[in-house]
Amino acid sequence: MGNCLMQPAKLAHASSITFASSEIGKSQDDVKQDANNDSKRVPMESLNKSLIASKFDASVPSSLKAFSFNDLRNATKNFKSETLLGEGGFGCVFKGWIDQNTFAPAKPGTGVVVAIKKLKTESFQGHKEWLTEVHYLGTLYHENLVKLVGYCAESDNRLLVYEFMPKGSLENHLFRKGVQPMAWVTRMQIALDVARGLSFLHGLSANVIYRDLKASNILLDSDFNAKLSDFGLARDGPTGDNTHVSTRVVGTRGYAAPEYVATGHLTPKSDVYSFGVVLLELLSGRRAMDDDRVGSVDETLVDWARPFLMDTRRVLRIMDTRLGGQYSKKGAQAAAALALQCLHTDPKYRPPMVEVKATLENLNNPKIAPATPPTQASYGLKLFPLSSLLNLLVWVLLSVSSVMVAG
Ligand SMILES: Nc1ncnc2c1ncn2[C@@H]1O[C@H](COP(=O)(O)OP(=O)(O)OP(=O)(O)O)[C@@H](O)[C@H]1O
Ligand SMILES: [Mg+2]
Numbered sequence: 276m277g278n279c280l281m282q283p284a285k286l287a288h289a290s291s292i293t294f295a296s297s298e299i300g301k302s303q304d305d306v307k308q309d310a311n312n313d314s315k316r317v318p319m320e321s322l323n324k325s326l327i328a329s330k331f332d333a334s335v336p337s338s339l340k341a342f343s344f345n346d347l348r349n350a351t352k353n354f355k356s357e358t359l360l361g362e363g364g365f366g367c368v369f370k371g372w373i374d375q376n377t378f379a380p381a382k383p384g385t386g387v388v389v390a391i392k393k394l395k396t397e398s399f400q401g402h403k404e405w406l407t408e409v410h411y412l413g414t415l416y417h418e419n420l421v422k423l424v425g426y427c428a429e430s431d432n433r434l435l436v437y438e439f440m441p442k443g444s445l446e447n448h449l450f451r452k453g454v455q456p457m458a459w460v461t462r463m464q465i466a467l468d469v470a471r472g473l474s475f476l477h478g479l480s481a482n483v484i485y486r487d488l489k490a491s492n493i494l495l496d497s498d499f500n501a502k503l504s505d506f507g508l509a510r511d512g513p514t515g516d517n518t519h520v521s522t523r524v525v526g527t528r529g530y531a532a533p534e535y536v537a538t539g540h541l542t543p544k545s546d547v548y549s550f551g552v553v554l555l556e557l558l559s560g561r562r563a564m565d566d567d568r569v570g571s572v573d574e575t576l577v578d579w580a581r582p583f584l585m586d587t588r589r590v591l592r593i594m595d596t597r598l599g600g601q602y603s604k605k606g607a608q609a610a611a612a613l614a615l616q617c618l619h620t621d622p623k624y625r626p627p628m629v630e631v632k633a634t635l636e637n638l639n640n641p642k643i644a645p646a647t648p649p650t651q652a653s654y655g656l657k658l659f660p661l662s663s664l665l666n667l668l669v670w671v672l673l674s675v676s677s678v679m680v681a682g
Contacts, residue, residue: 290364291487291508294524294536336413340378340425344432347371347391349380354393358383360443363491365401365507366394370439378425388439389424396431404507405433411483411506419472421494421504440502442495445553449490450562456595459602460639461499462557463610467635468501469493473550474628477543482512484520484541488549489530489563490556512543529564529575534622544622550631551617555580558610560595577618584615609638 335341350371351358360368371391372381381387394401405426412423427434442448445465448457457465469488476483486508494504508526513519519540524531532548535541552563555576563576573579583593590611591604613634619625626634 291505291525291527292364294526294528294531335409335426339409339413339423340436342378342425342427342434342436344427344429344434346373346378346380347393347427347434347436350389351391352383360390363505365404366392368392371436373424373436390437390439392435392437394433394435396433402433405435407509408435408506411509415476415479415483417472417475418500419468419475419502421502437504440494440504441497442499444491445493445495445501446490448495449556449560456560456597457499459598459606463606463635463639465493465495465499465501466554466557466610467632467639469503469550469553470628470632470635472501472503473546474632476509477512477546477628480514482514482543483509484512484543485509485546485549486541487526487530488546488553489527490553493553510541512541518542527563529562529577532622533620542622543628544625547617547625547628547631548622550628551614551625552577554610554614554617555593558595558607558614559593560597581615581618584611584618606638609634613638 348354350373351369354367354369358369358371360370362368369391371389372383372386373379373389374381374386394405409423409426412420416422421440422438424436424438426436448454473485473488476485485503485506487505488503492503492505493501495501510520510522519542521539522541524536524539526535526549530549530552532545535545535548555561556563559576559580561576561579564574565576568574568579580593583589587608590608593611594602594607613626613631616624616626617631
C-alpha cells in the first residue's frame with residue numbers, strides 16, 4: 276500500500292483536498308478575515324511556533340502522552356506491513372501494542388492495542404493538520420469522538436496514537452466487497468452516534484466545525500458504536516454576530532456543502548450537509564462520489580438521489596438492495612426525509628445538528644419510532660397484553676364456577 280510500504284498509493288475513496296476554486300470566490304475582505312480569525316486562535320499560533328522550533332512542549336494538552344519515535348517503532352514491529360490498518364491522503368495507520376500503565380511499547384498481542392497514524396514527512400499541510408488534531412482531540416472528550424492517547428514530534432516525524440477501533444471505518448463496512456451487509460438498525464444507530472458527535476461539537480462555545488465528515492472518518496468499535504476521527508480540518512466556527520468564518524476550501528468532493536465550495540464561507544450547516552450525504556450512503560449503500568458516474572449529470576450521490584427523495588412514492592428506490600427489504604418502511608421514509616432536509620441547497624433551511632439528533636433518537640426508539648401500522652389483531656393484543664387477557668379469563672371462569680357452586 277502506498278508510501279507506507281514504498282508502493283504506489285491507491286485510495287478506495289476521494290481523500291480530503293484543497294478545492295481548486297478555493298480562493299477564487301473569496302473577496303479581499305474574506306481573505307483578511309481568514310487571517311484575523313487565525314491570529315485570534317492563540318493556542319494554534321503557539322502550537323505552530325513550537326513546531327517551527329521543533330520543540331513541542333508547552334502548548335500540548337498535558338493529558339496526552341509524548342511518545343518517542345523509537346517507542347512507536349517498537350510498538351508496531353518497525354511499522355511492519357502486517358500491522359498496517361489503512362492509508363489516507365496524509366499518511367498510514369498501523370496497529371501497535373503499548374503497556375496499559377506505563378504506555379511503553381509492549382509485545383504484540385499484549386497490553387492495549389492502539390492505532391498509530393504516521394504522517395508523510397514531506398507535507399507542510401500535513402504538519403498543520405497534525406497540530407490541529409492534537410489541539411482539538413487533546414482537549415475535547417465525548418463518547419462519539421475517537422480518543423487520542425498521545426503523539427510523537429521528533430525531528431521531522433509526526434505521529435498520532437489513538438484508541439484502536441476494532442471494526443475499522445464505516446467506509447469499509449458499507450462499500451468493501453465481500454463484507455457482510457450492515458443491518459438497518461446498525462445503520463440508524465451509526466447515524467445517531469455521528470449526529471451526537473457533531474451536535475456536541477456545534478454546541479461548544481467555540482462552535483467547532485468538523486469540516487471533513489465522510490464514511491472513512493467514521494470509525495466503529497467492536498459493538499458498531501461510531502466515533503468521529505480525523506480532526507485535522509476542524510476549526511472554530513462563527514461566534515457573536517458573525518454568520519460564518521471564511522477559509523480556504525478544504526474537504527472531500529461529494530461531501531462538501533455547495534455554498535462552502537463556492538464561497539469559502541463556513542458554518543456549522545456545512546457539517547449538516549455532509550451529514551446528509553453520509554445518511555444517504557447509509558440508506559443506499561452507494562458512495563458519495565462514484566468513479567463510474569464522474570462526468571455524468573448525476574455525478575454525485577446527491578444528484579442521483581435528489582429526484583427520488585423529493586417523490587414520496589419513489590423514495591424507497593434509493594434503498595440498498597443488500598438490506599433485502601429488511602427495514603421499517605416508515606423509518607426509511609423518515610430517514611430519507613431527514614436526509615433531504617440536511618441536503619437543502621440553502622443552508623438556512625437545513626436543521627441544526629441538535630434537531631437532527633432528536634429526530635434520529637425518535638427514529639431509533641422502538642416505542643415511538645414510525646413503524647409499519649399494526650394489524651387490527653396485533654393492535655388488540657397491544658391494548659390488552661396476553662397476561663391481562665389470561666387474568667380476565669381466569670376471573671370469568673372463577674366467577675362462573677362460584678355462581679354455579681352458589682346455585
Ligand atoms: N483508530 C483507528 N482504529 C482502527 N483503524 C483505524 C483507526 N484510524 C484509522 N484507521 C484505519 O486507517 C484508515 C486510514 O485512515 P486515515 O484517517 O489515514 O485516512 P482516510 O480517512 O481513509 O482518508 P483521508 O484522511 O486521506 O481522507 C481508515 O480508513 C481506517 O480503516
Ligand atoms: Mg481519515
